[in-house]
Amino acid sequence: MLSLLEVLGQGLVNLVRSLHPRRVREFGRRMPLYGPLALRAVKRRPLRHLLVGLCLAAGVVVYLTLSAASHGSAVDVAGRTEALRLPADVLAFGLGGEGARPPEDLAWAAPVGGFEVFDRWEALTSAGRRWVVGLAPDSRLWPAGPDGPSPGPGEALVPRRLAEAAGLEPGDLLQVGVETPLGFSGEAFVVAGLFEAHDDLLAESVLVGLEDSLVLRGRLGAGPTGPAGPRPDAVAVWVRSGSTLRQTLRRLESYFPEAALWWEGLPAQVSYRAVGRLLSPARVVKATVLMLAGLGVFNVMLLSLLQRKTQLGVLKALGAEDDEVFHLLFLEGGLVAAGGLVLGLVGGWAAVRALDVSSELPLMLTPSAAAGAVVLAVACFYMASWLPATLCRRATPVQLMAGRRLYLDPHSTCAQCGRCGGF
Amino acid sequence: MKAILEATALGRRFPVGEGVWALKRVDLAVPRGAFVVITGPSGCGKTTLLNLLGGLDRPTRGDVVLKGLAYSRLDESGLARLRRTEIGFVFQFFNLLSDLTAEENVALPMRLAGLPPAEITSRTAALLEATGMSHRARHTPHELSGGEQQRVAVARALANDPAIVLADEPTGNLDSKNSEDIMELFRRFNREKGQTFVVVSHDPGFAEHADMVVRMRDGEVQALEEREGTGAC
Numbered sequence: 001m002l003s004l005l006e007v008l009g010q011g012l013v014n015l016v017r018s019l020h021p022r023r024v025r026e027f028g029r030r031m032p033l034y035g036p037l038a039l040r041a042v043k044r045r046p047l048r049h050l051l052v053g054l055c056l057a058a059g060v061v062v063y064l065t066l067s068a069a070s071h072g073s074a075v076d077v078a079g080r081t082e083a084l085r086l087p088a089d090v091l092a093f094g095l096g097g098e099g100a101r102p103p104e105d106l107a108w109a110a111p112v113g114g115f116e117v118f119d120r121w122e123a124l125t126s127a128g129r130r131w132v133v134g135l136a137p138d139s140r141l142w143p144a145g146p147d148g149p150s151p152g153p154g155e156a157l158v159p160r161r162l163a164e165a166a167g168l169e170p171g172d173l174l175q176v177g178v179e180t181p182l183g184f185s186g187e188a189f190v191v192a193g194l195f196e197a198h199d200d201l202l203a204e205s206v207l208v209g210l211e212d213s214l215v216l217r218g219r220l221g222a223g224p225t226g227p228a229g230p231r232p233d234a235v236a237v238w239v240r241s242g243s244t245l246r247q248t249l250r251r252l253e254s255y256f257p258e259a260a261l262w263w264e265g266l267p268a269q270v271s272y273r274a275v276g277r278l279l280s281p282a283r284v285v286k287a288t289v290l291m292l293a294g295l296g297v298f299n300v301m302l303l304s305l306l307q308r309k310t311q312l313g314v315l316k317a318l319g320a321e322d323d324e325v326f327h328l329l330f331l332e333g334g335l336v337a338a339g340g341l342v343l344g345l346v347g348g349w350a351a352v353r354a355l356d357v358s359s360e361l362p363l364m365l366t367p368s369a370a371a372g373a374v375v376l377a378v379a380c381f382y383m384a385s386w387l388p389a390t391l392c393r394r395a396t397p398v399q400l401m402a403g404r405r406l407y408l409d410p411h412s413t414c415a416q417c418g419r420c421g422g423f
Numbered sequence: 424m425k426a427i428l429e430a431t432a433l434g435r436r437f438p439v440g441e442g443v444w445a446l447k448r449v450d451l452a453v454p455r456g457a458f459v460v461i462t463g464p465s466g467c468g469k470t471t472l473l474n475l476l477g478g479l480d481r482p483t484r485g486d487v488v489l490k491g492l493a494y495s496r497l498d499e500s501g502l503a504r505l506r507r508t509e510i511g512f513v514f515q516f517f518n519l520l521s522d523l524t525a526e527e528n529v530a531l532p533m534r535l536a537g538l539p540p541a542e543i544t545s546r547t548a549a550l551l552e553a554t555g556m557s558h559r560a561r562h563t564p565h566e567l568s569g570g571e572q573q574r575v576a577v578a579r580a581l582a583n584d585p586a587i588v589l590a591d592e593p594t595g596n597l598d599s600k601n602s603e604d605i606m607e608l609f610r611r612f613n614r615e616k617g618q619t620f621v622v623v624s625h626d627p628g629f630a631e632h633a634d635m636v637v638r639m640r641d642g643e644v645q646a647l648e649e650r651e652g653t654g655a656c
Binding site: 029030032033037040041044310311314315316317318319320321322323396397398401 | 474477479480481499500503504506507508512514518519520521522523531532534535536537579
């Protein structure tokens with residue numbers, strides 16, 4: 001196993017070396033010789049190469065059709081759920097932990113659309129163990145919005161359901177504090193009002209002014225996140241309109257790797273997961289189809305090499321360098337793959353058009369799907385061509401001309417073991 | 424006579440079972456312009472020796488020096504370049520590239536060596552003329568007889584004016600008439616151009632005109648016959 005890994009590792013190194021600009025330039029200078037050679041090799045076996053091209057083309061057609069179908073469906077779902085945007089268009093991220101550095105992270109978060117800092121800590125209240133959320137006076141998280149009335153110093157807003165459960169009414173006193181070895185320590189807040197909570201973030205929280213929250217938490221040494229002190233430890237990030245949810249989530253996760261996303265059960269999350277579920281099987285099918293196409297290309301490339309061992313050996317005997325023969329085989333494969341790719345792109349476009357007319361599937365073919373097909377087809381051809389070309393590069397002229405079995409490492413490990421039987 | 428090609432303590436072991444020494448120890452010096460014939464029973468190591476002399480395979484021990492250049496000092500690319508410019512090969516089964524015409528096969532070594540197109544064209548024409556194949560220049564190997572294919576192969580071997588031509592049973596797959604023609608072709612190039620040849624052959628016709636006959640047995644040189652006045656320079 002180690003030997004195989006060594007061989008594959010060495011193969012990778014050789015592959016990178018063979019792509020060195022100097023070597024590629026040298027091969028480019030010999031293109032007038034190897035180009036026609038590769039073209040003739042392809043033309044002499046038209047049926048075989050046509051089948052390879054068709055195999056790759058079929059892969060590209062299926063990829064494009066599935067891409068168009070899945071993208072169209074995703075857009076369709078997104079369109080239907082547009083009215084169900086996030087409440088108050090907020091994605092709340094709690095920073096938490098020792099590594100939280102709000103000022104820097106917030107500066108980076110700004111391109112997302114906007115943010116605000118708030119304080120959040122777990123307290124013991126006369127209505128049970130609850131979150132205390134400290135908001136700035138102009139916070140967009142206040143139930144009445146940034147322009148609505150907010151509680152003054154020593155006042156708190158309580159969710160209606162929580163107030164009903166605890167028997168609280170406006171004007172009542174709500175004790176907020178922590179449990180210490182000497183007993184409860186805290187302050188009393190006047191319930192200034194009740195509000196309807198629309199999401200999990202606020203449903204179990206008592207809302208107070210940011211200053212009150214910071215001072216009280218600092219004095220009590222409370223807070224689930226980080227050391228005590230007058231420091232906000234949470235941030236709310238606003239989604240900029242027009243930015244897609246997936247981009248936004250990826251961006252936020254890169255800004256705040258330790259943060260938690262609070263959006264469980266929100267309509268946006270539901271539609272996002274639904275689209276994800278729709279796309280996942282399509283991705284698997286697309287990958288499988290292209291892998292099968294790659295296997296087809298691989299088999300024919302290998303067959304092509306094994307049937308032409310003598311010819312390639314003669315080429316080497318006459319003075320063709322190992323890298324040149326390697327590139328020649330790649331060129332042959334590339335010609336076939338290019339043909340298959342063009343055929344696949346045209347066929348894919350036609351298939352999508354035909355399905356669009358004849359079915360009610362929401363199809364949408366995008367440039368990115370076409371680009372993805374090109375990239376995957378090239379990768380597929382590259383992986384399929386690598387082994388045959390490497391086998392040929394490593395074999396000596398005598399091994400090739402005598403039609404001997406080829407091993408990845410023709411000298412020491414592979415050839416002497418020989419248990420796999422070689423190629 | 425100065426040796427153009429020297430083999431010293433040459434040995435080749437193949438990793439089959441516990442290892443087989445196809446060539447045990449061979450010392451050989453080929454003079455410039457000589458016509459050397461290697462002969463011996465099947466399996467005695469003739470082809471292995473020729474492959475090592477031509478840089479087609481690496482020896483297990485010993486070294487080969489061509490025009491002062493030791494093969495052991497060359498990497499694979501260096502060896503390929505050496506084969507390209509200094510060594511011509513003629514094989515028993517002709518081994519022409521089937522995708523190319525006769526003239527393209529002859530031109531191939533020159534194109535590999537990067538010669539200017541005009542020179543390639545003129546030299547290809549001259550070589551096909553010299554081997555009597557001008558009238559079949561545009562034909563592919565499938566359209567040529569065995570004798571004709573071997574003539575093209577000889578022209579190809581001489582394309583880059585190599586220091587030495589190595590031939591492995593060049594008449595082994597030909598009838599007697601074609602064999603005689605090929606032998607005559609070799610002798611003519613040796614006599615008129617001073618081309619050095621090393622030929623592995625069972626054919627007594629080659630040995631009759633050789634400057635040196637190397638008789639091999641069991642991977643070793645059993646006898647080495649040098650003949651005077653046969654034109655080596």
